[in-house]
Amino acid sequence: MRLAELSQGRVVLIFFGFTRCPEVCPTTMLALQRAYEKPSPTEQERVQVLFIRVDPELDTPPTPHQYAKGSHPSFLGTPGTPEP
Incomplete structure (x- = not known):
């Protein structure tokens, strides 16, 4: 799904992080x-x-989605794409 599709009629809150983050990422997801x-x-x-x-080297593709869902069932996660 593209950001344009997600944002139709909605506010999209985007958080950039990695699932093996020890402090900031879990705290931000809880907030x-x-x-x-x-x-x-x-x-x-x-x-x-x-x-x-x-961190695409440590997070496999389904991991970000599972990580986001662990905070709330409606949250989405995506692996992102490294710049060429």
């Missing part, structure tokens, strides 16, 4: 989860959290 869960379910439908991994 995103808490912020996401505050509004009503109707308001939540207008928000999408997207985790983009920045």
Whole structure:
């Protein structure tokens, strides 16, 4: 799915990180989860959290998605693409 598709009628919160991050990434994902869960379910439908991994050598393709879902079932994760 492309960012343009995710953002249609929604706010997309993007976090760049890696799944083996010991402090900042889990703390930030928890903050995103808490912020996401505050509004009503109707308001939540207008928000999408997207985790983009920045360490393709250590994270296999499904890992970022599983990592994001571990914070909240509606969160998405993607492996990202290294620059050529």
